[in-house]
Amino acid sequence: MRRTTTFAVLFAALFALAACSGCFKKYVNKEYGVERSIWVDSDPRGARVFIDNEEVGKTPLENHKFIHYGTRRITVMAPGYKTISTYERIGAPIYEWFPIDFFFELLLPVKIEDQHKFLYILEPESELNVQEFIKQAQEFRDKEREQP
DSSP, X not given: OHHHHHHHHHHHHHHHHXXXXXXXXXHHOOSOEEEEEEEEEEESSOOEEEETTEEEEESSXXXXXXXXXXXXXXXXXXXXXXXXXXXXXXXXXXXXSTTXXXXXXXXXXXXXXXXXEEEEEOOBOOOOOHHHHHHHXXXXXXXXXXXX
């Protein structure tokens, strides 16, 4: 009889812990935990944004959700401007380190917004003057021919 009581108490405690944690988060309360997002803006606005080679929208891009921290490849392109493609490291804040993350993700009934914001200034593409380019190429060729 004592063994059955111990088992029942242990089962009730595990069920209560699971109910308070994220196991039932999607059924009970979606309003707590850590919400991770990337925000991208550019000058000029309206540029296409790619994150990890996947088009995700145009600037200003707000609240693009992600799950895992790490390095992301962000590409911003607009017609008439040079394309910017760079790797951005998105590091985990201290409350996302193990084992602290267990409490912030599952047990604490608060919502934490972890936003990572990036601003890119796009430079206009320089117009290529074909005649000037050919002239420079010929001068370079002549200069190379003069050298022994």
